[in-house]
Amino acid sequence: MRKIYIFDTTLRDGEQSPGVNLNTREKLEIAYQLEKLGVDRIEAGFPAASPGDLASVNAVARAIKQSTVIGLSRSRVQDIDAVREALKGAADPCIHLFLATSPIHRKYKLKMEKEQVLETAQAAIRYARKYFSKVEFSCEDAGRTEIEFLCEMTEMAISEGVSVVNIPDTVGFLYPHEYGNIFKTLKEKVPNIEKIQLSAHCHDDLGMATANSLAAILGGADQIEGTVNGIGERAGNTAIEEVAMALETRSEFFGAKTSLALSEISRTSRLVSRLTGMVVPGNKAIVGANAFAHESGIHQDGMLKEKTTYEIMSPETIGLKESKLVLGKHSGRHAFREKLIDLGYTLDEERLNLAFAKFKELADKKKDVSDGDLLAIVEERLIDTPEFFSLETIYVSYGNEMIPSAKVRIVTVDGDVLEREAEGNGSVDALYNAIDKAVGEEVTLSDYSIKSVSHGKDAQGEVHVVLTQNEISVQGRGVSTDILEASARAYVDALNRLIETRG
Ligand SMILES: CC(=O)SCCNC(=O)CCNC(=O)[C@H](O)C(C)(C)COP(=O)(O)OP(=O)(O)OC[C@H]1O[C@@H](n2cnc3c(N)ncnc32)[C@H](O)[C@@H]1OP(=O)(O)O
Numbered sequence: 001m002r003k004i005y006i007f008d009t010t011l012r013d014g015e016q017s018p019g020v021n022l023n024t025r026e027k028l029e030i031a032y033q034l035e036k037l038g039v040d041r042i043e044a045g046f047p048a049a050s051p052g053d054l055a056s057v058n059a060v061a062r063a064i065k066q067s068t069v070i071g072l073s074r075s076r077v078q079d080i081d082a083v084r085e086a087l088k089g090a091a092d093p094c095i096h097l098f099l100a101t102s103p104i105h106r107k108y109k110l111k112m113e114k115e116q117v118l119e120t121a122q123a124a125i126r127y128a129r130k131y132f133s134k135v136e137f138s139c140e141d142a143g144r145t146e147i148e149f150l151c152e153m154t155e156m157a158i159s160e161g162v163s164v165v166n167i168p169d170t171v172g173f174l175y176p177h178e179y180g181n182i183f184k185t186l187k188e189k190v191p192n193i194e195k196i197q198l199s200a201h202c203h204d205d206l207g208m209a210t211a212n213s214l215a216a217i218l219g220g221a222d223q224i225e226g227t228v229n230g231i232g233e234r235a236g237n238t239a240i241e242e243v244a245m246a247l248e249t250r251s252e253f254f255g256a257k258t259s260l261a262l263s264e265i266s267r268t269s270r271l272v273s274r275l276t277g278m279v280v281p282g283n284k285a286i287v288g289a290n291a292f293a294h295e296s297g298i299h300q301d302g303m304l305k306e307k308t309t310y311e312i313m314s315p316e317t318i319g320l321k322e323s324k325l326v327l328g329k330h331s332g333r334h335a336f337r338e339k340l341i342d343l344g345y346t347l348d349e350e351r352l353n354l355a356f357a358k359f360k361e362l363a364d365k366k367k368d369v370s371d372g373d374l375l376a377i378v379e380e381r382l383i384d385t386p387e388f389f390s391l392e393t394i395y396v397s398y399g400n401e402m403i404p405s406a407k408v409r410i411v412t413v414d415g416d417v418l419e420r421e422a423e424g425n426g427s428v429d430a431l432y433n434a435i436d437k438a439v440g441e442e443v444t445l446s447d448y449s450i451k452s453v454s455h456g457k458d459a460q461g462e463v464h465v466v467l468t469q470n471e472i473s474v475q476g477r478g479v480s481t482d483i484l485e486a487s488a489r490a491y492v493d494a495l496n497r498l499i500e501t502r503g
């Protein structure tokens with residue numbers, strides 16, 4: 001199987017993401033993790049950019065032993081000298097030179113003719129080669145460069161002894177077949193092309209970075225440049241985890257693989273996200289929080305029967321523990337039953353159906369139904385309590401400058417509808433007075449407590465009450481996303497128990 005080299009530029013192009021600024025300690029932490037991930041090459045920074053970046057690249061160069069450490073440089077002596085300084089002490093140093101080759105960049109940015117571009121690059125490579133045995137040369141904006149000129153530049157770079165020629169789609173302009181064809185053409189037309197490695201470096205401006213990188217591999221590229229989580233200038237770079245997993249998952253198609261330790265992908269992604277402050281979107285391929293999460297009933301049912309129905313790769317491969325079945329309003333009974341079993345509850349069909357109905361009701365109100373919410377549902381002993389009274393509706397009127405009042409509608413076991421209104425010292429007191437009037441019971445509220453069973457503003461509140469009548473004391477429990485409703489439910493639950501206990 002052909003090996004694809006991974007050139008990681010999280011610490012250079014990734015750091016070019018607006019708002020990202022990594023200090024030496026942070027760069028080192030990421031570099032160590034990249035080494036563990038098994039990337040072949042680490043571009044640690046742009047030493048001429050600032051003394052701080054030079055120092056960081058030097059720290060990485062001295063620390064990293066398994067991966068080649070690279071510094072970026074314009075085709076200028078002062079930049080090359082900065083990389084020489086920065087890579088002192090590196091086990092396997094490499095300089096990465098670049099010069100733009102496209103007509104737009106030649107005319108407006110560099111103000112150079114083709115010939116000057118060729119000569120400037122040649123002079124820079126010659127100077128760099130005096131100090132570095134490994135030189136990579138990039139034709140910046142290769143994607144918009146005339147193919148003949150790209151062949152000429154590549155031929156020159158090979159004759160000057162570079163090890164890698166990089167063909168960047170700097171502005172993320174190309175479509176996969178166009179980008180792949182550039183590699184095919186270079187392979188066919190440039191003499192001695194087998195002496196070097198060809199590299200692909202893509203940007204995601206049109207959402208094509210990974211597809212283009214894979215097309216480059218099919219066209220003959222030996223190396224893929226990219227970043228962890230796809231961070232980088234503008235819309236970002238190729239996400240290396242996407243390329244590695246695409247090659248792994250479709251190895252029969254590509255006949256190529258990286259040598260990344262795939263089980264380190266998830267950890268590396270989290271580290272880079274934490275240190276750069278760039279949050280990984282939930283739906284991001286491979287490393288997004290939802291990449292291995294299934295919410296809808298039909299998918300969850302398939303997953304429970306056979307994971308490959310809805311997963312083309314397993315979360316364990318990238319170092320995650322397991323797929324997630326997320327319970328929400330699209331979930332079905334299979335996943336619900338399974339989740340309850342995980343939580344230690346095996347319900348018979350009738351109870352399961354009751355609990356499932358309550359769950360669906362809750363899922364309509366809440367975005368995420370947590371384990372705490374589910375426990376609240378199954379432990380709600382309403383399921384066990386005979387329903388002498390069942391609470392249908394409540395209305396509460398409250399303002400800090402008015403007397404709170406409440407109206408309740410309760411249906412008895414015989415189907416009688418009891419509707420009453422009352423006032424109180426507070427909303428809960430008004431509710432309880434209205435319920436007392438409706439059911440015609442005289443009870444004392446001996447205890448009332450409330451707690452949240454999950455997190456967030458839409459968390460469920462769980463209310464516990466103790467009611468006393470003569471010598472009898474009973475408990476009641478109610479759960480709802482609304483604490484007044486939870487309070488009313490707990491009270492009615494306790495009343496039902498009271499009547500059951502009284503016999
Ligand atoms: C496609 C990429 O991602 S390339 C890497 C981009 N990364 C960065 O630019 C980050 C680091 N950059 C920096 O800190 C600064 O730009 C520096 C220190 C490199 C240069 O700063 P300054 O000297 O102030 O120049 P400034 O950035 O304004 O302009 C760039 C100059 O380099 C020239 N230049 C651009 N690319 C190259 C190149 N590959 N080789 C030689 N010269 C180049 C430009 O034509 C311009 O030259 P001019 O001043 O003669 O017009």
Ligand SMILES: CC(C)C(=O)C(=O)O
Nearest residue numbers: 098138140141168170
């Ligand atoms: C320096 C080069 C490789 C680059 O970052 C680009 O062209 O995007």
